[in-house]
Amino acid sequence: MLRVSRDLTIDENDIEIGFVRASGPGGQNVNKLATAAQLRFDTRRVTLPEDAALRLNRIAGQRMTKDGVIVIHAQRFRTQERNRADAIDRLLEMLREAMVRPIPRRATKPTFGSKQRRLEGKKRRSDVKAKRNTARFDD
Numbered sequence: 001m002l003r004v005s006r007d008l009t010i011d012e013n014d015i016e017i018g019f020v021r022a023s024g025p026g027g028q029n030v031n032k033l034a035t036a037a038q039l040r041f042d043t044r045r046v047t048l049p050e051d052a053a054l055r056l057n058r059i060a061g062q063r064m065t066k067d068g069v070i071v072i073h074a075q076r077f078r079t080q081e082r083n084r085a086d087a088i089d090r091l092l093e094m095l096r097e098a099m100v101r102p103i104p105r106r107a108t109k110p111t112f113g114s115k116q117r118r119l120e121g122k123k124r125r126s127d128v129k130a131k132r133n134t135a136r137f138d139d
Helices: 028-032 050-063 078-101 110-131
Strands: 015-020 034-040 070-075
Touching: 015 078, 034 078, 050 070, 050 078, 070 078
Parallel strands: none
Antiparallel strands: 015 034, 034 070
């Protein structure tokens, strides 16, 4: 069992990991070995709160299929073990982020002092620019 948060744990058997050939530089290793990990996780197997499910859908973006399966492709490292661990870490991070409820923003008004400082700065800048414009007479 992997602990995502205090309220959520997922079974390791729900995560399917396959290995495919990685792309990019790496010499003969790229052509011979299947080191890139492809993780598949069906979100319907886990009971998430409705709001967390919506956030997970938004966070996953294109990595989530229409069926609700998250597909993560990890190929940063040269070994299967490190790519497998990287894919699982990325999935857990995505689930943790989805479980956190955003704090609603409260609208506030600028203070009187901040308004005064802003207007004073504008006045100072205006004076500097106005002084550049003075007519000069050469005798």
